[in-house]
Amino acid sequence: MEDVMMKTVTNLMAKSPEHLSPIGAGVLVAAHFGVSSDSRSCASKLGVAHALVLRECVMLAEEHQLISLENREERSQRLFYSLTAQGHDLLAKVH
Amino acid sequence: MAKKDCTGKSSKAAGGWGALKSVGRQLMGSGKPLSGAKTMLKANQPDGFDCPGCAWGDPEHGSSFEFCENGVKAVAWEATKARVTPEFFARHTVTELRSWTDYDLEHQGRLTHPVRYSPATDKYEQVDWETAFAEIGAALNALDDPNRAEFYTSGRASNEAAFLYQMFVRLYGTNNFPDCSNMCHEASGVALTEAIGIGKGTVLLEDFEKADAIFVVGQNPGTNHPRMLADLRKATLRGARVVVFNTLKEKGLHRFADPQNKLEMIRGRSEATSTDYYRPRLGGDMAIFRGMAKIVFAADDASLAEGRPSVLDHDFITEHAHGFDAYRALVESTSWETIEEQSGLSRSQIEEAAEIYMSSDKVITTWAMGVTQHKHSVQTIREIASFMFLRGNIGRPGAGLCPVRGHSNVQGDRTVGINEKAPASLLDAMERELGVPMPRDPGHNVLHAIGAMLNGQAKAFIGLGGNFARATPDSQLIAQALGNLDLTVNVATKLNHGHLLPGKASYILPCLGRTEIDRNSQGARQIVTVEDSMSMVHGSGGINLPASKELRSEVGIVAGIAKATVGSDVVDWDLLADDNDKIRDLIARVLPAFGNYNEAVRKPRGFHLYNSAAARDWKTPTGRANFSDADLPDQTEWQRAKSDDQTFVLQTFRSHDQYNTTVYGMDDRYRGVYGERQVVFMHPKDVALLGAEAGDRVDVIGCHDDGVDRVAENFRLVPYDIPRGCVAGYYPELNVLVPYQAFGDKSFTPASKSVMVRFRLLEK
Known part of the structure; x- marks a missing residue:
């Protein structure tokens, strides 16, 4: 599973016209495979600081429209999100 | 509210489930990190994010903010959806807003x-930049x-x-730089400069992993630098002694439950953050x-008399x-007799610690405001340094001096020139x-600025935050x-009372917060840099949309005012405002210690600024580390107060739901209020x-004799477990009792930890 995800991240970064960062690609792929759909668990699974995933989520949503932000926990800042149709299309091309 | 309603059960340990509730739901899933992805992502991390909370060091590039309640x-606090718009100001006069609390305003x-x-409407009105x-x-x-203008800096500024x-203000022609450091660690800067030739601490975060003993003096990390608790906890777990001197019993300095440790959280366990806890009188x-x-010298005499090695580090002392x-x-x-009277500790307690x-x-x-906000704070820090010199506890792994700063970049601001008495080397x-002369006359610190405002000498106040x-x-x-x-200008993220005291002309200029993504005119994301208490310089980019x-x-606003x-x-100014890399290049040319600044700050954890004392390179007039003289x-405030059983010594401190003047909430759960x-x-x-x-109401009356x-x-x-004759209460509510003429010798730091007060009981 991990190998498949890594390959998808690599493909996504190579083919994405939006110049995704590695973490941004990781967020999309993790959402695509159902591994995580919130920033905190995604950060934990990827082993990076929550702040860095929060930033990527904001960029993916507001600049690339690849995910949709659904909710934010006030106390933890955790963002919940889902892939948009545009995000699904992008992932379908590389997986 | 009923008489005793404000008090309740205090938390068992710092951190723990209480912290978790505040921080949010802890990750309790069973999924392991994706190791391959993790490695790749770590190697390719973009700019980090520096928590705007405090100045304690961060072991990882990025941020551990999510594991720290504060x-x-x-x-x-910055990410709130609430907005103060021009329409808000249209609905409320400044006079009306002045009746609100800071909590409500923010x-x-x-x-x-x-x-x-607008004086005509008594309202703030929109203006274009x-x-x-x-x-x-x-x-x-x-x-x-x-010199009639005062340029204040908050420790938030990058x-x-x-x-x-500072470049703008000096080109304008003054060194009037009152800053928040004047109100907190100025005494540390003055004392350490005298003692070791640099006004900063000498240790790195890694040194806490090597120390055999850590002395924590006048400091409440559970509230003010929560991430420090994890390092103290690790120290006690590996067998180091953590010796606390604190007037109050503070929860975080007893036990700490690590929110990252799921098993510990589930079992309700916590670990000790100190091994030995002493409770001196204020100013002791x-x-x-x-x-x-005194004990060390006596032990040395005894050891030598018995033919054993000296207790002192004579090599350090001699060389x-x-x-x-x-x-x-x-x-x-x-x-x-004097030592016991002033400290409030017995000789045997002091012998134990020695x-x-x-x-x-x-x-x-380590130390913080409990040490720095007294009349004799500089002398106290010199004494601490001298004590550490006796056994060469400076400039080697696992040993050194560590003033723990509060605001996240208060140390960095001083490094880059926010200094009313800047060293000649910086001005040169x-x-x-x-290619133009810089003003050389010393400018105003906070207390001098206050004096200039009160006597009418000052005519303008510009506040970069705070x-x-x-x-x-x-x-x-x-x-x-x-x-x-004549003029007040406040650069701010939220409304506070400082904005509601308009002069003849007043402006509030809203700025991006540290958490917000900053893009230049080309759309390129900008990072800012900050320096923590261990002299590590980190990069930080925003994580939320503005x-x-x-x-x-803040860079853009400063440049805009400067240009005008x-x-x-x-x-x-336009060139610099559009590219923080260019500002960093300029800083590195003026301050060579920053080296290849732009490259270094983008490495994981950033870089360490050279610290001469840590290298046993003494930039003092004697060329050596100076013992105190x-x-x-003659008397501490506690000694003065004890002659009258109606007079007390007050210290101001923060609650757990607050950071400096920002009050996040009304609870202080570690103290049960x-x-x-x-x-x-x-x-x-x-x-x-x-x-x-318990629960009775009183007026607190200042005893400073100036009319x-x-x-x-x-x-x-x-009622609280605090030495007799000493009392405590929250800042900033009690600042009204702190006379601006009562300050530390040489440091001019307000003596907020030794305010003489009396009480007037109110009718029940």
Whole structure:
């Protein structure tokens, strides 16, 4: 599973016209495979600081429209999100 | 509210489930990190994010804010959805807003547009940026002397904003740089510069993993630097001694439950953060260290007499130190009677602590406001340093001095030039870089600025962040003084009382917060840099979209005011405002210690600024580490107060739901106080001595004899485990009692931890 995800991240970064960062690609792929759909668990699974995933989520949503932000926990800042149709299309091309 | 309603059960340990509730739901899933992805992502991490909460070091690039209760509060505070728009100002006069609490003001949300005060309507009204800059520049240029303007800096400002600000202010013609450091660790800067030639601590975060003993003095990390608790906890778990000197019992300095440890959280366990806890009287720390030095000398004599090795590090003393013999004579001439009286500790307690010191090869001493906000703070820190010199506990792994800073970049701001008495080397370098002379006369610190406002000398106040009106001592007097100025300008993220004391012309200029993504005119993301308490410089990029499209970065706002005031002949402000890399290049040319700044700051964890004392390179006039030559004070405030059983010594401190003047909530769960901030913590026997009961209401009356009535009205008495004769209460509510003329020798730091007060019982 991990190998498949890594390959998808690599493909996504190579083919994405939006110049995704590695973490941004990781967020999309993790959402695509159902591994995580919130920033905190995604950060934990990827082993990076929550702040860095929060930033990527904001960029993916507001600049690339690849995910949709659904909710934010006030106390933890955790963002919940889902892939948009545009995000699904992008992932379908590389997986 | 009923009489005792504000108190309740205090938390068992710092951190723990209580922290978790505040931080948010802990990750409890079973998924392991994706190791391959993790490795790849770590190697390719973009710019980090520096928590705006405190200045404790961060072991990882990125941020551990989510595991620190107060870190999350700081981030969430900026990320609020609430907004203070021009329409908000249209609905409320400034006079009306002045009746609101700071808590209510700040919880209205983020400022969205620049606004200008209209005396005709008593309201702030929207103004466009360029008009604001032009009018501010014109007002500054209308002053007959640049020294009539005061340029305040909050410790929130980044290195880039602070450097640009000091460059602008010096080009304008003054060194008037009151800053928040003047109110907190100035005493550390002064004392350490005298003692070791640099006004900063000497340790790295890694040293805490190597120390055999850590002495924590006058500090409450559970509330003010929560991430430090994890390092103290690790130290006790590996067998190091953590020795605390603190007037109050603070939860975080007893036990800490790590929110990252799921098993510990589930089982409700916690681990010790200290091994030995001593509770001196307010102002008694210098006497403790003098007493411990006395024990060390006596032990050394005994050891030598028995033919055993010396207890002292004679190699260090001979090769590196100055003034040892005089210091030893001073210590030996100090009586135990005085030491015990001032410290409030017994000789045997001091002997216990000294034994820990002598049995430890590597010792770190940390301290904060409990040490720095007394009249004799500089002397106390010199005493701490001298004590550490005795066994060479400086400039080697696992040993050193560590003043723990509060605001996240207060140390960095000083490094890049926010200094009313800047070293000649900085001014020389600025002149070489800019090709124009810099003002050389010392400028105003906070207390000098207050004096200039009160006597009418100052005419303008520019605040780069902060809440000057509330943070300063004698806050009622300051409020009057600010209102008499020709110009006040506040660069801010949220509304506070400092903005509601408009002078003849007043502006509030809303800026991006540290958590917000900053893009330049080309759309490129900008990072800022900050320096933590261990002299590590980190990069930080925002993680959220700006609260309003109208916001500008602090760099952009400083550049805008500068351009309108001093023009662009010497400095191309537009160029710098558009690219923080160019500002960092400029900083590195002026301050070579920053080296290849832009490259270094983008490496994981950033880089360490050279610290001469850590390398045993003593930049002092003697070329050595200087022992103290100061005697204990003739009397501490506690000794003065004890002659009268109705007089007490007050310290101000923060609650757990607050950071500096920002009050996140009304609870102080570690001390068991809920829903109220107008409280005074007092020993139960002192409560009884006043003829009062728990929960009774009192007015707190300042005793400073200068003809000014200082009264904090309607406070509730909370019986607490605190030495008799000492009381405590929250800042900034009690700042009204702190006389601005009561300050530390040489440091001019307000003596907020030793305020003489009396009480007037109110009718039940």
